Amino acid sequence: MDMMRPMPLPEMKEGPATNDASAAVAISVRDLRAGYGAAPVLKGVNLEIREKTVTAIIGPSGCGKSTLIRCLNRMHEAIPGATCDGEILLGGRNALEIDPVLLRREVGMVFQRPNPFPTMTIAQNVAAGLVLNGVRDRAAIAETVEKSLRRAALWDEVKDKLDAPGVGLSGGQQQRLCIARALAVEPRVLLLDEPCSALDPIATGRIEELLIQIKDQLTVVIVTHNMQQAARVSEYTVFMLMGEMVEYGLTRKMFTQPADKRTEDYITGRFG
């Protein structure tokens, strides 16, 4: 990663959602505190993520960006000893108070390393969430599998081998398979936790393209430590530092005229 030079001016695509005032709020985070045992990781984060946009969360290692995103679908709680307190409003309900199983069907997630289910075929991987939801109609499943693979820009590469094991694909394809798997249940929000950190630049490029394509249909939140990636795919950027949200705003603005000195130091590569 090249962080030594100041960032070039990111190329931004103009869209309705880039206007601060016009976009509706998808997720509203209020005074979110989270940690492991007695060690706090998030120290009161406030944030409003806008609907049908891509929001990037950046910051140095250990700043709490992964913890933040894992709180949004309550995967954070899956770790023994994890604590989480505050409010995450999603469609008028506090996500921290509803059944996490139901929450996760609306808030999908893609992880750092591609993790297709090793005992399942490509098609079965994509259909896994549908089967959990009780869908049994084969035609409907096949249709959703195709649609999801198309949205994840993987259909053309796998359409002739849907019954091959998912783990036989390349790393980049596996990650797009995981995106298709998450999209198949039609979530309202898609969370991606450093989805490209295990991928080469070409595979990374494909995933960035598809994120830009799908953001018309759902809200995307992506954690990345690659600032170019944040600049390329996101409309909004959150900069985190030591468990606190330092700055949040339009990506274009943050990368050109950061409001906070610490943001400027980070994006110009003075630390991190």
Place this chain on the structure above:
Amino acid sequence: MTTAVLDRVRKVPGSRERAGDRLFRLVIAGFAGIILLAAVALAWQLARESAETWRTFGLTFLWTSDWDPVADVFGALPFLYGTAVSSFLALLIAVPLGVGAAVFLTELAPKRLAEVLMFAIELLAAVPSVILGLMGIFLLVPAMRAAGSPYGVGMLTAGLILAFMILPYITTITREVLLTVPRPLKEAMYALGATRWEVVRGVSLPYARPGIVGAVFLSLGRALGETMAVTMVIGNTPQIKASLLEPGYSMAAVIANELAEAASDAHLSALVAIGLTLMAVTIVVNGAARLMLYRLGRAK
């Protein structure tokens, strides 16, 4: 000149080391050879001692059911049947219980509780089988009788005792395999909105299946050869009855009971023939288990 010196420096201690290595290799190869030799000698001895039976009855020995030492007529089917049925019953009871316990220990139980329980389960595996047999006689047999079994002893009682014996194996191995299920896979399933049960059924158990099958075969090998506890509760009657409450007999049990008082050479030979058969069966079952666990290890 320098190279000559270097050569000497390198060569002298080197060659001495190689001689030592060779000796060491020979000695340990000899040790390993003894094990192999013992196994072969055992099989050969069993074959020789049972030759008379095989000559007299041929393979029909294995599928006739008259066992009459007085008339020197021997058929091993009731024992084969008893061993197979009691072992199968044991698996039928112990596999769901053991896999369930392993799932509880890995996915649900608090860490401290899991540790205490694992310790207890491992202790259970160390209980001598004659003690389990005593427990069978004092607790299980009266309980079976109270529950309506005509004799108390019998095939089902033997199956229950065997289930108790193999339960620790199945639980321990299954737990170990379940612990190897990668966390990201489980998280992927949780992130799709799966409940804990759905993660266990959809991710953990399929991932662990080869290991569980290996555990089942290993336990089967153990159950087939188990002698003492089975002898104490199976009823020791060479008969084939449809009812599981009827007394039966097993291969290991008949050898233990009759070998010391075998009156004729033919009787002795027949018992050894049963021994040879039992050994062959357990070797095949254990071999299959090893093969499966080996494949599992290689797949990772």
